[in-house]
Amino acid sequence: MTGMVLFALIKKIGLPLQLELLLIIMASILSHGLLDKLSILTYHPELPLYGDMFWEEYHYKILPIATAVAGITAWNECGPVILFTIIPDLDWILRSYLEEKPILHNIVFCFWNWLPSLPDWRLKRSGVIVELILILLLWSAYQQLNLSPHFFKTII
Numbered sequence: 802m803t804g805m806v807l808f809a810l811i812k813k814i815g816l817p818l819q820l821e822l823l824l825i826i827m828a829s830i831l832s833h834g835l836l837d838k839l840s841i842l843t844y845h846p847e848l849p850l851y852g853d854m855f856w857e858e859y860h861y862k863i864l865p866i867a868t869a870v871a872g873i874t875a876w877n878e879c880g881p882v883i884l885f886t887i888i889p890d891l892d893w894i895l896r897s898y899l900e901e902k903p904i905l906h907n908i909v910f911c912f913w914n915w916l917p918s919l920p921d922w923r924l925k926r927s928g929v930i931v932e933l934i935l936i937l938l939l940w941s942a943y944q945q946l947n948l949s950p951h952f953f954k955t956i957i
């Protein structure tokens with residue numbers, strides 16, 4: 802969703818098309834690193850808590866539904882941006898073939914090392930409130946920016 806907001810902001814600037822596309826692609830990929838850094842503030846235990854009702858309800862129902870609704874709603878306007886934002890997660894595929902260290906994540910994290918260290922709330926259930934507030938803020942920012950529909954279809 803951060804990629805969607807950055808996309809809408811960059812569109813508002815009104816740059817030449819090639820520069821706009823380059824910025825959108827770079828901002829989308831880099832936004833993945835920012836969100837991964839912020840995820841320490843949200844309820845995401847490092848290991849799955851199978852058998853924990855709260856963890857299972859949140860990770861198997863609420864988050865997938867919220868993600869699907871946001872993705873489906875915004876797909877026509879910025880589907881490719883959504884795909885660009887998940888490029889660093891190719892690490893999960895690369896890791897099984899190449900090496901143990903996440904290559905793409907380490908690259909995008911380089912751009913966010915200036916962030917102060919944040920409190921680790923990954924095991925705190927109240928972290929779901931932080932995550933839901935972040936989702937609502939990003940969603941309302943995206944809606945406020947009011948994109949023209951089918952942007953990518955007009956340039957392809």
Ligand SMILES: [Zn+2]
Nearest residue numbers: 833837889890
């Ligand atoms: Zn990631």
